[in-house]
Amino acid sequence: MAAKGEIVSIETIKPSTPTHDHLRDLKLSLLDQLLPNQIYIPLLLCYSHHDINNAFGGTSDHFSTISQKLKTSLSQALTLYYPYCGKPVKDNLSIECNDTGVVFIESKVNAKLSDILNNPLLELMVKDFLPFDPYNFDAPEANLAVQLNQFSCGGIAIGVSFNHKLGDAITLGCFLRAWSLLARGQGSLMVAPQMETSNLYFPPKNIEKINFRDVIxxxxxxxxxxxxxxxxxxxxxxxxxxxxxxxxxxxxxxxxxxxxxxxxxxxxxxxxxxxxxxxxxxxxxxxxxxxxxxxxxxxxxxxxxxxxxxxxxxxxxxxxxxxxxxxxxxxxxxxxxxxxxxxxxxxxxxxxxxxxxxxxxxxxxxxxxxxxxxxxxxxxxxxxxxxxxxxxxxxxxxxxxxxxxxxxxxxxxxxxxxxxxxxxxxxxxxxxxxxxxx
Incomplete structure (x- = not known):
């Protein structure tokens, strides 16, 4: 079953508050440096139309409200997670935290979410709902990209591509938790991320980049x-x-x-x-x-x-x-x-x-x-x-x-x-x- 999304909009989300000058250059840790280039952590979070309708108290189209809430809370989250909206790693040493922004894509899919989740070829279809293929050398350079997919039933899927150089799955999980808390208006429950701590245990060194092609x-x-x-x-x-x-x-x-x-x-x-x-x-x-x-x-x-x-x-x-x-x-x-x-x-x-x-x-x-x-x-x-x-x-x-x-x-x-x-x-x-x- 072909169910590729049709992109309807692409915009850039920047942090709600500009990053301070003294935070503009984030050093990688040695463990970050040892990760090959061009590897992204791909994640897809799917939400049923039943839950969405119940949350909004009706059956009408809530996509525009959802989209705006996600973009607003993402902008707020990026104030704390500022490296994620900067330029990708330079010289395998640091990240330029210059508030370039995060690409936010909206897509419409002419299929029901349940049809996708019940498809025996699910693992081949997931990448169609991500901002880009995480294993494609021609993928755009980015630290973080998001794709919001709207299905014909009213269900949605949030696709995330996260630059592995910036962190592991735990790092991505903490960011998503903070983003979701802000979207629910519970930002006071957030725990601020520690961006530099890993460098104290594993200081960076001048080492060559590891080519992704070498591990394929x-x-x-x-x-x-x-x-x-x-x-x-x-x-x-x-x-x-x-x-x-x-x-x-x-x-x-x-x-x-x-x-x-x-x-x-x-x-x-x-x-x-x-x-x-x-x-x-x-x-x-x-x-x-x-x-x-x-x-x-x-x-x-x-x-x-x-x-x-x-x-x-x-x-x-x-x-x-x-x-x-x-x-x-x-x-x-x-x-x-x-x-x-x-x-x-x-x-x-x-x-x-x-x-x-x-x-x-x-x-x-x-x-x-x-x-x-x-x-x-x-x-x-x-x-x-x-x-x-x-x-x-x-x-x-x-x-x-x-x-x-x-x-x-x-x-x-x-x-x-x-x-x-x-x-x-x-x-x-x-x-x-x-x-x-x-």
Whole structure:
């Protein structure tokens, strides 16, 4: 089903109060500098027409009111989040905070929002409702762009493209929370962002830019979305609880996806269908692991990648083995570990990780936005019906975990090689605990 939006307006939103001169140049942290250029965090927040009509007390068209409220509150938010409306990163050292503004696009879609959300090719359609394709080299340079999509039923979707150089998913989540509070007239509940704090722990260095093209997978890859309901997660956790206590949701899901993906790879790469050794890599937020802990509103890319030891698949290897290794990877990033990587120490960790990844052993990388509270973004017409991202990520063996709206389940956006995905979807154990939606 083709349901591309028709752009009806494009304007620039600037901060309601000009940025002070002493804030015009924001230095990147070393962790920011290490991110490749031309990577954007894509997010789509969908709101049903039922919730919108209830909020406005009627069934008439409220799009113009919604649009104006979003633009006004965005302008107010940019006063505090001033780097997001400046020029993109210059020389991989700093951001020019010159109030250039944020592009705000309005689009009309000749389809119902429910038709889009129920479409089996959802992950391919999401990018049509974003300001631009986050993995397109020809995308315009920007720190932040927003697209407001109006569907024929009266539902809306807010597409956001956020420059990863400025921060991680937690950074984007804090901005969206502040924006939604301002839209609801509850700006007094906002917590002011800390823009410079990460630089104190990871001072910038003169290092070369990392080219996005260098990290793109050359194989044909595909992304699909798999759903773990709260009930199925409980069943899976119960299965593992006899050998491992208090597994987190992320650790539980990681174990099954990792095992199923490796089984698929074994079938596609070996006539004997022998399991190979592999590793798991988790992206871990370190704000709470710094001493003293950093508040969530600290801007920047405050995460590290934790790589597990090699899991040799010899003899009988069960799901609990994968769960145990996943736990070690996640929990190895503790306060002692973080204290060792402050400053230049992170460079040694990265060099070691690159060497370990180049051993020829497949690495499955997991990142989670479950703690991002993305379903709490109520701009005045209720919480989102669905929040998602875009498929077609440029790296294979990558998994991103989202919460479900009820807070009990998990959506897993999984990118594998095309041939591996065919076998992955057939895995009986995976089928037992999930449903595929893409």
């Amino acid at each position: 997978c050359k194989e044909e890859i595909v992304t699909k979305r798999f759903m773990f309901s709260g009930t199925n997660l409980s069943r899976l956790r119960d299965k593992l609880s006899s050998s491992i206590q208090n597994l987190s949701r992320v650790e539980t899901v990681t174990a099954l996806i990792w095992k199923s993906a490796l089984e698929a790879a074994a079938k596609t790469s070996s006539k004997e269908q022998i399991f190979h050794a592999s590793k798991v890599c988790h992206v871990v937020n370190i704000r709470g692991r710094v001493v003293p802990p950093l508040p969530e509103v600290t801007r920047g890319n405050l995460f590290v990648q934790s790589l597990s030891p090699k899991l040799e698949l010899k003899g009988e290897v069960g799901l609990h083995d994968f769960a145990e290794m996943a736990r070690k990877a996640v929990r190895s990033v503790d306060k002692d570990y973080v204290s060792k990587i402050i400053g230049d120490g992170i460079l040694e960790v990265i060099e070691e990780m690159i060497a370990n990844k180049e051993e020829g052993v497949p690495v499955y990388t997991f990142s989670s936005v479950i703690g991002m509270d993305c379903y709490e973004n109520d701009f005045g017409w209720g919480k989102p019906t669905w929040v998602g991202t875009v498929g077609g990520r440029p790296m294979k063996n990558a998994v991103i975990l989202f919460p479900t709206r009820d807070g009990k389940g998990t959506e897993a956006w999984i990118t594998l090689s095309k041939v591996d995905m065919v076998e992955f979807e057939r895995n009986p154990e995976l089928i037992h605990y999930t449903s595929v939606n893409c």
